[in-house]
Amino acid sequence: MECLPDEEYPKGLGRCSIYGDRPHTCRSFPAKLNDSNELAILYEIPSNGRDGEPAYDLCPRQWSASDLEPNDTIQSLVIAQYEMTFFKKIAAIWNQDPGEWNNFPEFIDIIYSNRISSESKNHSEPIPHEIEEKEPHTDQDSGKFRKAA
Known part of the structure; x- marks a missing residue:
């Protein structure tokens, strides 16, 4: 209005x-x-x-x-x-080894694309949705980012 x-x-x-x-x-x-x-x-x-x-x-x-x-x-x-708790975790992961600014949008996209997971076949409870470090990113291989498990 x-x-x-x-x-x-x-x-x-x-x-x-x-x-x-x-x-x-x-x-x-x-x-x-x-x-x-x-x-x-x-x-x-x-x-x-x-x-x-x-x-x-x-x-x-x-x-x-x-x-x-x-x-x-x-x-x-x-x-x-x-x-805010989730954002702080994302920032902490990125800041461990900050890459080039132009890699950041892809990093965020990977985090959010992996924010939901399925139940484990061996467990009756859902898999925890924690952010873990996969591999540090480099300028040569911007496709290897940390992801949300």
Whole structure:
């Protein structure tokens, strides 16, 4: 939804066109999980992002609990936390032996392409979905990347 500046919205109003598909971090902003991961805690955000410059205004008012849907917010926070843990593992693997920047998209593609596996024929439980190191990548052979098992 967008509108031109008026008395109610002196700077106008704009909304992201991907609102329904936005990342879980954005869906739960400005909340975070408490230490036991059971409750969403709202935290205050600054009114300006950089040195009081109007171009960097963040939110027109502080948020309240009624601004967020309880179940969706907790779910988004848990998913965001899970994804951040996964991203940190990916970064740690890449940073062990960083390759050329142009190899990084293929590395990420391999990780995500192998994020789901089948049950083992010898086990009744699913195979763990852990990231393990396969082989370090080299400039000569960019096809040999670490993968998600």
